[in-house]
Amino acid sequence: MESYLVHPSGPLTGSINISGAKNAVLPLMAATLLCRGVSTIDNVPQLDDVNTMADLLRHLGAKVNHQHQTLTIDSRACTHHKAPYHLVSKMRASIYVLGPLLARLGKASVAMPGGCAWGPRPVDLHIKAMQSLAAQVHLEHGNIHAHSGRLQGADFSFTTVSVGATANMLMAAVLAKGTTRLFNAAIEPEIDNLIDQLNAMGAQVFGKGSHTLVIEGVETLQAARISAIPDRIEAGTYLIAAAITQGAITLQQVEPKHLKALTNKLIAAGAQISSGENSISINASKRPLKAISVTTGPYPLFATDLQPQWLALVASLKGAAQVKETIYHDRFQHIPEFVRLGAKIRLQGNIAAIIGNPELSGAQVKASDLRAGAALILLGLIAQGHTQVHDIYHLDRGYHDLPQKLSQLGGTIQRLGKEPSIQPIRLCG
Numbered sequence: 429m430e431s432y433l434v435h436p437s438g439p440l441t442g443s444i445n446i447s448g449a450k451n452a453v454l455p456l457m458a459a460t461l462l463c464r465g466v467s468t469i470d471n472v473p474q475l476d477d478v479n480t481m482a483d484l485l486r487h488l489g490a491k492v493n494h495q496h497q498t499l500t501i502d503s504r505a506c507t508h509h510k511a512p513y514h515l516v517s518k519m520r521a522s523i524y525v526l527g528p529l530l531a532r533l534g535k536a537s538v539a540m541p542g543g544c545a546w547g548p549r550p551v552d553l554h555i556k557a558m559q560s561l562a563a564q565v566h567l568e569h570g571n572i573h574a575h576s577g578r579l580q581g582a583d584f585s586f587t588t589v590s591v592g593a594t595a596n597m598l599m600a601a602v603l604a605k606g607t608t609r610l611f612n613a614a615i616e617p618e619i620d621n622l623i624d625q626l627n628a629m630g631a632q633v634f635g636k637g638s639h640t641l642v643i644e645g646v647e648t649l650q651a652a653r654i655s656a657i658p659d660r661i662e663a664g665t666y667l668i669a670a671a672i673t674q675g676a677i678t679l680q681q682v683e684p685k686h687l688k689a690l691t692n693k694l695i696a697a698g699a700q701i702s703s704g705e706n707s708i709s710i711n712a713s714k715r716p717l718k719a720i721s722v723t724t725g726p727y728p729l730f731a732t733d734l735q736p737q738w739l740a741l742v743a744s745l746k747g748a749a750q751v752k753e754t755i756y757h758d759r760f761q762h763i764p765e766f767v768r769l770g771a772k773i774r775l776q777g778n779i780a781a782i783i784g785n786p787e788l789s790g791a792q793v794k795a796s797d798l799r800a801g802a803a804l805i806l807l808g809l810i811a812q813g814h815t816q817v818h819d820i821y822h823l824d825r826g827y828h829d830l831p832q833k834l835s836q837l838g839g840t841i842q843r844l845g846k847e848p849s850i851q852p853i854r855l856c857g
């Protein structure tokens with residue numbers, strides 16, 4: 429099992445480019461199933477999750493080619509409707525093929541993605557959404573089996589704001605007969621990116637950026653070309669890396685407005701932030717930052733995917749703060765690993781109370797999931813001695829060129845080879 433050896437760094441400095449967003453690319457890839465043609469997606473990072481989705485699309489009959497940062501997906505021969513466990517179990521986002529397969533083939537059989545590293549992640553809203561479009565759905569032997577004639581437009585209200593269920597429903601409804609109205613839809617930038625792609629394919633989706641979406645179903649869609657938006661979570665991780673090391677860096681190829689919730693908190697902590705059209709600079713070198721509390725929430729609130737990294741920051745600063753998680757109440761598997769490094773954190777329900785400790789000491793730790801792994805790397809950059817982060821396959825899911833980008837900023841993390849160890853059970857990503 430490979431690991432990263434993280435060397436303590438001084439303040440990070442310099443400039444890096446941010447990659448395309450994993451969480452945008454995955455639904456964009458699934459949506460290519462809705463047409464019979466050759467689709468192109470630009471700004472696609474080299475990530476394990478992208479490879480997994482490519483393998484899944486190939487399994488369904490597509491030809492997928494990823495060169496440099498461009499993906500071409502030829503979905504003309506997609507006739508298979510089964511997304512098997514060995515692929516779906518690698519990545520929860522595999523559920524994104526449910527809507528497109530139903531819309532295209534009138535049938536889909538997708539293994540249940542199950543729970544993730546930090547606790548339950550239900551798919552009930554995805555299923556109810558498909559049922560509202562007149563699909564018959566039943567669960568058997570760990571699979572979601574769905575079939576339908578042409579899907580029928582309907583009104584559907586999400587009881588919880590769900591990025592994944594909104595995306596799946598959009599992809600199903602664009603080819604449904606009649607009008608679909610979605611209430612309490614997610615407004616994450618990745619949803620807007622998907623809507624742009626669907627409309628470029630000939631779909632009629634209205635209300636982008638609002639919680640109410642109206643979809644006028646069309647008979648067919650054509651292949652289109654779309655670029656994935658910049659990865660706001662990757663960008664946020666590097667901004668926090670600069671903050672934790674009291675550095676000053678610039679990120680290029682970002683969308684500053686997608687990062688407002690984070691940059692506002694960084695400013696409140698005492699960092700200087702300046703934004704260009706597609707760049708953000710942070711300077712955290714002027715004075716020690718203050719520990720600031722955050723509460724996660726759906727966009728445009730503070731992203732849960734930046735919660736472990738923020739928790740790492742406040743764990744290393746003088747002062748007390750709270751981190752409240754409202755999206756995934758159990759997303760705190762990283763705390764015991766932080767504690768190994770000397771962090772002082774008490775968890776009560778979905779609130780972590782932190783007393784900062786600027787004197788952290790390096791240790792052997794384990795990435796419990798993707799962002800938890802990123803947060804441990806950040807702590808390793810400032811802990812005394814070395815920190816070895818194990819189970820880094822999680823990081824390969826979501827951080828393109830992590831060692832190279834950190835090294836461009838003056839940090840050093842070294843990928844260590846496969847040492848004999850017990851193979852972990854890989855849940856849904």
Ligand SMILES: CC(=O)N[C@H]1[C@@H](OP(=O)(O)OP(=O)(O)OC[C@H]2O[C@@H](n3ccc(=O)[nH]c3=O)[C@H](O)[C@@H]2O)O[C@H](CO)[C@@H](O)[C@@H]1O
Binds near residue numbers: 451590
């Ligand atoms: C590939 C991808 O884009 N993953 C992101 C996506 O995950 P994902 O799309 O899985 O997350 P959701 O937005 O669906 O989850 C939001 C909330 O809705 C609940 N829920 C969701 C679906 C459902 O059927 N029933 C239900 O109750 C979840 O338990 C959670 O409490 O959004 C999350 C929240 O921003 C991020 O952490 C993930 O990085």
Ligand SMILES: C=C(OP(=O)(O)O)C(=O)O
Binds near residue numbers: 451520733798826857
């Ligand atoms: C949790 C994440 O991804 P996924 O939903 O694919 O597990 C993430 O990107 O932080």
